[in-house]
Amino acid sequence: MTGTANRSVERAFRIVDELAENGGGRVSELADRLEMPVSTVHNYLQALVETGYVTVEDKEYSTTTRFLEVGHRQRHRLEVFQAVSDELQDIAAETGEHVTLLVEESDQCVIVAVQEGPDAVNLFAYPGARMPLHAAAPGKAILAHMPEDRVQGIIDRQGLVEMTNRTITDPDALFEQLAEIREQGYAIDEGERIAGMVCISAPVLDKSDEIRGAICVCGPQSRIDEKRRDEIADIVKRSANVTQVNLDYV
Missing domain, CATH: 3.30.450.40 (GAF domain)
Structure with missing residues:
Protein backbone atom coordinates (compact mmCIF):
# COMPACT_ATOMS: atom_id res chain seq x y z
CA MET A 1 0.00 0.00 0.00
CA THR A 2 1.40 3.40 -0.97
CA GLY A 3 1.99 6.26 1.44
CA THR A 4 -0.96 8.16 -0.05
CA ALA A 5 -3.25 5.17 0.42
CA ASN A 6 -2.01 4.76 3.99
CA ARG A 7 -2.80 8.37 4.77
CA SER A 8 -6.25 8.04 3.20
CA VAL A 9 -7.13 5.03 5.34
CA GLU A 10 -5.77 6.74 8.44
CA ARG A 11 -7.81 9.89 7.77
CA ALA A 12 -10.99 7.89 7.18
CA PHE A 13 -10.63 6.08 10.49
CA ARG A 14 -9.75 9.28 12.34
CA ILE A 15 -13.06 10.69 11.12
CA VAL A 16 -14.91 7.52 12.11
CA ASP A 17 -13.31 7.57 15.58
CA GLU A 18 -14.25 11.22 16.03
CA LEU A 19 -17.86 10.53 15.07
CA ALA A 20 -18.03 7.56 17.43
CA GLU A 21 -16.41 9.47 20.30
CA ASN A 22 -18.75 12.45 20.04
CA GLY A 23 -21.93 10.76 18.85
CA GLY A 24 -21.81 12.50 15.47
CA GLY A 25 -21.01 15.91 14.09
CA ARG A 26 -21.20 18.37 11.22
CA VAL A 27 -18.52 18.75 8.58
CA SER A 28 -17.14 22.04 9.90
CA GLU A 29 -17.03 20.74 13.50
CA LEU A 30 -15.14 17.63 12.46
CA ALA A 31 -12.75 19.64 10.32
CA ASP A 32 -11.95 21.93 13.25
CA ARG A 33 -11.41 19.09 15.71
CA LEU A 34 -9.31 17.04 13.30
CA GLU A 35 -7.49 20.04 11.84
CA MET A 36 -8.35 19.00 8.29
CA PRO A 37 -9.73 21.07 5.42
CA VAL A 38 -13.54 21.15 5.28
CA SER A 39 -13.51 19.89 1.70
CA THR A 40 -11.35 16.89 2.64
CA VAL A 41 -13.60 15.91 5.54
CA HIS A 42 -16.67 16.30 3.36
CA ASN A 43 -15.24 14.02 0.66
CA TYR A 44 -14.35 11.31 3.16
CA LEU A 45 -17.77 11.52 4.79
CA GLN A 46 -19.52 11.16 1.45
CA ALA A 47 -17.46 8.05 0.68
CA LEU A 48 -18.27 6.60 4.12
CA VAL A 49 -21.98 7.31 3.60
CA GLU A 50 -21.85 5.44 0.30
CA THR A 51 -20.34 2.39 2.00
CA GLY A 52 -23.10 2.40 4.63
CA TYR A 53 -20.78 2.92 7.59
CA VAL A 54 -21.84 6.54 8.14
CA THR A 55 -25.25 8.16 7.80
CA VAL A 56 -26.29 11.80 7.48
CA GLU A 57 -29.45 13.60 8.54
CA ASP A 58 -29.92 17.38 8.52
CA LYS A 59 -26.18 17.74 7.78
CA GLU A 60 -25.34 15.79 10.95
CA TYR A 61 -23.15 12.75 10.34
CA SER A 62 -22.98 9.68 12.58
CA THR A 63 -21.73 6.11 12.42
CA THR A 64 -24.17 3.31 11.62
CA THR A 65 -24.73 -0.14 13.07
CA ARG A 66 -22.62 -1.65 10.27
CA PHE A 67 -19.70 -1.49 12.69
CA LEU A 68 -21.77 -3.46 15.20
CA GLU A 69 -22.40 -6.09 12.54
CA VAL A 70 -18.68 -6.38 11.78
Whole structure:
Protein backbone atom coordinates (compact mmCIF):
# COMPACT_ATOMS: atom_id res chain seq x y z
CA MET A 1 0.00 0.00 0.00
CA THR A 2 1.40 3.40 -0.97
CA GLY A 3 1.99 6.26 1.44
CA THR A 4 -0.96 8.16 -0.05
CA ALA A 5 -3.25 5.17 0.42
CA ASN A 6 -2.01 4.76 3.99
CA ARG A 7 -2.80 8.37 4.77
CA SER A 8 -6.25 8.04 3.20
CA VAL A 9 -7.13 5.03 5.34
CA GLU A 10 -5.77 6.74 8.44
CA ARG A 11 -7.81 9.89 7.77
CA ALA A 12 -10.99 7.89 7.18
CA PHE A 13 -10.63 6.08 10.49
CA ARG A 14 -9.75 9.28 12.34
CA ILE A 15 -13.06 10.69 11.12
CA VAL A 16 -14.91 7.52 12.11
CA ASP A 17 -13.31 7.57 15.58
CA GLU A 18 -14.25 11.22 16.03
CA LEU A 19 -17.86 10.53 15.07
CA ALA A 20 -18.03 7.56 17.43
CA GLU A 21 -16.41 9.47 20.30
CA ASN A 22 -18.75 12.45 20.04
CA GLY A 23 -21.93 10.76 18.85
CA GLY A 24 -21.81 12.50 15.47
CA GLY A 25 -21.01 15.91 14.09
CA ARG A 26 -21.20 18.37 11.22
CA VAL A 27 -18.52 18.75 8.58
CA SER A 28 -17.14 22.04 9.90
CA GLU A 29 -17.03 20.74 13.50
CA LEU A 30 -15.14 17.63 12.46
CA ALA A 31 -12.75 19.64 10.32
CA ASP A 32 -11.95 21.93 13.25
CA ARG A 33 -11.41 19.09 15.71
CA LEU A 34 -9.31 17.04 13.30
CA GLU A 35 -7.49 20.04 11.84
CA MET A 36 -8.35 19.00 8.29
CA PRO A 37 -9.73 21.07 5.42
CA VAL A 38 -13.54 21.15 5.28
CA SER A 39 -13.51 19.89 1.70
CA THR A 40 -11.35 16.89 2.64
CA VAL A 41 -13.60 15.91 5.54
CA HIS A 42 -16.67 16.30 3.36
CA ASN A 43 -15.24 14.02 0.66
CA TYR A 44 -14.35 11.31 3.16
CA LEU A 45 -17.77 11.52 4.79
CA GLN A 46 -19.52 11.16 1.45
CA ALA A 47 -17.46 8.05 0.68
CA LEU A 48 -18.27 6.60 4.12
CA VAL A 49 -21.98 7.31 3.60
CA GLU A 50 -21.85 5.44 0.30
CA THR A 51 -20.34 2.39 2.00
CA GLY A 52 -23.10 2.40 4.63
CA TYR A 53 -20.78 2.92 7.59
CA VAL A 54 -21.84 6.54 8.14
CA THR A 55 -25.25 8.16 7.80
CA VAL A 56 -26.29 11.80 7.48
CA GLU A 57 -29.45 13.60 8.54
CA ASP A 58 -29.92 17.38 8.52
CA LYS A 59 -26.18 17.74 7.78
CA GLU A 60 -25.34 15.79 10.95
CA TYR A 61 -23.15 12.75 10.34
CA SER A 62 -22.98 9.68 12.58
CA THR A 63 -21.73 6.11 12.42
CA THR A 64 -24.17 3.31 11.62
CA THR A 65 -24.73 -0.14 13.07
CA ARG A 66 -22.62 -1.65 10.27
CA PHE A 67 -19.70 -1.49 12.69
CA LEU A 68 -21.77 -3.46 15.20
CA GLU A 69 -22.40 -6.09 12.54
CA VAL A 70 -18.68 -6.38 11.78
CA GLY A 71 -17.83 -6.61 15.48
CA HIS A 72 -20.44 -9.28 16.17
CA ARG A 73 -19.22 -11.39 13.28
CA GLN A 74 -15.66 -11.21 14.53
CA ARG A 75 -16.72 -11.97 18.10
CA HIS A 76 -18.53 -15.14 17.04
CA ARG A 77 -15.36 -16.26 15.27
CA LEU A 78 -13.41 -16.14 18.53
CA GLU A 79 -13.04 -19.65 19.89
CA VAL A 80 -12.92 -18.41 23.48
CA PHE A 81 -16.29 -16.68 23.02
CA GLN A 82 -17.79 -19.91 21.70
CA ALA A 83 -16.18 -21.91 24.51
CA VAL A 84 -17.41 -19.71 27.35
CA SER A 85 -20.94 -20.99 26.64
CA ASP A 86 -23.28 -20.18 29.59
CA GLU A 87 -20.48 -19.63 32.09
CA LEU A 88 -20.87 -15.85 32.30
CA GLN A 89 -24.59 -16.11 32.93
CA ASP A 90 -24.00 -18.71 35.65
CA ILE A 91 -21.33 -16.56 37.34
CA ALA A 92 -23.58 -13.50 37.25
CA ALA A 93 -26.41 -15.47 38.85
CA GLU A 94 -24.09 -16.94 41.49
CA THR A 95 -22.29 -13.71 42.44
CA GLY A 96 -24.95 -11.14 41.56
CA GLU A 97 -22.19 -8.97 40.12
CA HIS A 98 -20.88 -7.65 36.82
CA VAL A 99 -19.18 -10.37 34.74
CA THR A 100 -17.10 -10.02 31.57
CA LEU A 101 -15.03 -12.01 29.12
CA LEU A 102 -12.02 -10.12 27.79
CA VAL A 103 -9.22 -10.76 25.30
CA GLU A 104 -6.00 -9.00 24.37
CA GLU A 105 -5.97 -7.13 21.08
CA SER A 106 -3.40 -4.60 19.84
CA ASP A 107 -1.79 -4.26 23.29
CA GLN A 108 -5.13 -3.55 24.99
CA CYS A 109 -7.72 -5.44 26.98
CA VAL A 110 -11.00 -5.68 25.05
CA ILE A 111 -14.42 -6.69 26.39
CA VAL A 112 -15.94 -9.49 24.29
CA ALA A 113 -19.04 -10.31 26.34
CA VAL A 114 -20.89 -8.86 29.33
CA GLN A 115 -23.38 -10.37 31.77
CA GLU A 116 -24.91 -8.44 34.65
CA GLY A 117 -26.11 -10.10 37.84
CA PRO A 118 -29.11 -8.79 39.81
CA ASP A 119 -26.92 -6.58 42.03
CA ALA A 120 -24.48 -5.43 39.34
CA VAL A 121 -23.29 -1.83 39.35
CA ASN A 122 -23.69 -0.09 35.98
CA LEU A 123 -20.12 0.24 34.71
CA PHE A 124 -21.07 1.31 31.19
CA ALA A 125 -19.16 -1.73 29.94
CA TYR A 126 -20.01 -3.04 26.49
CA PRO A 127 -18.49 -5.43 23.94
CA GLY A 128 -15.65 -3.65 22.19
CA ALA A 129 -14.75 -1.38 25.11
CA ARG A 130 -10.98 -1.18 25.62
CA MET A 131 -8.76 -0.58 28.62
CA PRO A 132 -5.05 -0.72 29.48
CA LEU A 133 -3.89 -4.23 30.28
CA HIS A 134 -1.85 -3.23 33.33
CA ALA A 135 -4.68 -1.36 35.08
CA ALA A 136 -7.35 -4.07 35.17
CA ALA A 137 -7.55 -7.51 36.75
CA PRO A 138 -8.31 -9.31 33.45
CA GLY A 139 -5.50 -7.47 31.71
CA LYS A 140 -3.05 -8.50 34.41
CA ALA A 141 -4.33 -12.10 34.26
CA ILE A 142 -3.57 -12.06 30.54
CA LEU A 143 -0.17 -10.36 30.90
CA ALA A 144 0.84 -12.91 33.55
CA HIS A 145 0.66 -15.66 30.94
CA MET A 146 2.54 -13.88 28.18
CA PRO A 147 6.29 -14.20 27.62
CA GLU A 148 8.18 -11.54 29.57
CA ASP A 149 9.64 -9.95 26.45
CA ARG A 150 6.16 -9.52 24.99
CA VAL A 151 4.96 -7.87 28.20
CA GLN A 152 7.97 -5.56 28.09
CA GLY A 153 7.16 -4.68 24.49
CA ILE A 154 3.61 -3.70 25.47
CA ILE A 155 4.97 -1.54 28.30
CA ASP A 156 7.41 0.13 25.89
CA ARG A 157 4.65 0.87 23.37
CA GLN A 158 1.77 1.74 25.68
CA GLY A 159 3.43 2.89 28.89
CA LEU A 160 1.86 2.35 32.30
CA VAL A 161 -0.80 5.02 32.34
CA GLU A 162 -2.15 6.02 35.75
CA MET A 163 -5.92 5.47 35.76
CA THR A 164 -6.34 6.07 39.52
CA ASN A 165 -3.95 6.66 42.39
CA ARG A 166 -3.84 2.86 42.90
CA THR A 167 -2.73 1.96 39.36
CA ILE A 168 0.61 0.18 39.08
CA THR A 169 2.94 2.49 37.16
CA ASP A 170 6.29 0.89 38.03
CA PRO A 171 7.39 -1.92 35.65
CA ASP A 172 9.26 -3.83 38.38
CA ALA A 173 6.19 -3.77 40.64
CA LEU A 174 4.05 -4.98 37.75
CA PHE A 175 6.35 -7.90 36.90
CA GLU A 176 6.43 -8.86 40.59
CA GLN A 177 2.64 -8.91 40.72
CA LEU A 178 2.40 -10.90 37.49
CA ALA A 179 4.54 -13.61 39.08
CA GLU A 180 2.13 -13.72 42.04
CA ILE A 181 -0.83 -13.98 39.67
CA ARG A 182 0.70 -16.99 37.92
CA GLU A 183 1.26 -18.62 41.30
CA GLN A 184 -2.25 -18.07 42.71
CA GLY A 185 -4.17 -18.52 39.46
CA TYR A 186 -6.10 -15.26 39.48
CA ALA A 187 -5.61 -11.48 39.40
CA ILE A 188 -7.23 -8.75 41.44
CA ASP A 189 -7.40 -4.99 41.13
CA GLU A 190 -8.65 -2.83 43.95
CA GLY A 191 -9.63 0.49 42.45
CA GLU A 192 -6.72 0.43 39.99
CA ARG A 193 -8.92 1.28 37.00
CA ILE A 194 -12.17 2.41 38.64
CA ALA A 195 -12.03 3.91 42.12
CA GLY A 196 -14.13 2.00 44.66
CA MET A 197 -14.42 -1.16 42.54
CA VAL A 198 -12.83 -4.55 43.13
CA CYS A 199 -12.29 -6.82 40.12
CA ILE A 200 -11.19 -10.47 40.26
CA SER A 201 -10.17 -12.32 37.13
CA ALA A 202 -8.88 -15.74 36.06
CA PRO A 203 -7.02 -16.46 32.82
CA VAL A 204 -8.43 -18.78 30.17
CA LEU A 205 -5.65 -20.98 28.77
CA ASP A 206 -5.86 -23.51 25.98
CA LYS A 207 -4.44 -27.05 26.04
CA SER A 208 -1.04 -25.65 24.98
CA ASP A 209 -1.14 -23.20 27.91
CA GLU A 210 -1.50 -20.27 25.52
CA ILE A 211 -3.50 -17.36 26.93
CA ARG A 212 -6.85 -16.94 25.17
CA GLY A 213 -8.63 -14.45 27.41
CA ALA A 214 -9.84 -13.82 30.95
CA ILE A 215 -13.09 -14.05 32.89
CA CYS A 216 -13.69 -11.22 35.36
CA VAL A 217 -16.13 -10.33 38.15
CA CYS A 218 -16.39 -6.71 39.34
CA GLY A 219 -18.29 -5.22 42.25
CA PRO A 220 -18.15 -2.34 44.74
CA GLN A 221 -15.46 -2.53 47.40
CA SER A 222 -18.09 -2.25 50.14
CA ARG A 223 -19.64 -5.57 49.02
CA ILE A 224 -16.52 -7.59 48.29
CA ASP A 225 -14.66 -8.19 51.56
CA GLU A 226 -11.72 -10.58 51.92
CA LYS A 227 -13.88 -13.68 52.40
CA ARG A 228 -16.03 -12.88 49.40
CA ARG A 229 -12.93 -12.21 47.31
CA ASP A 230 -11.76 -15.76 47.98
CA GLU A 231 -15.19 -17.11 47.03
CA ILE A 232 -15.28 -15.12 43.78
CA ALA A 233 -11.70 -16.13 42.96
CA ASP A 234 -12.73 -19.79 43.25
CA ILE A 235 -15.73 -19.17 41.01
CA VAL A 236 -13.80 -17.42 38.21
CA LYS A 237 -11.01 -20.02 38.34
CA ARG A 238 -13.58 -22.81 38.06
CA SER A 239 -15.30 -21.13 35.12
CA ALA A 240 -12.00 -20.43 33.39
CA ASN A 241 -11.18 -24.13 33.71
CA VAL A 242 -14.55 -25.15 32.24
CA THR A 243 -13.97 -22.73 29.35
CA GLN A 244 -10.49 -24.19 28.84
CA VAL A 245 -11.99 -27.67 28.57
CA ASN A 246 -14.65 -26.40 26.15
CA LEU A 247 -11.93 -24.94 23.92
CA ASP A 248 -10.90 -28.48 23.02
CA TYR A 249 -14.31 -29.01 21.40
CA VAL A 250 -14.74 -25.71 19.55
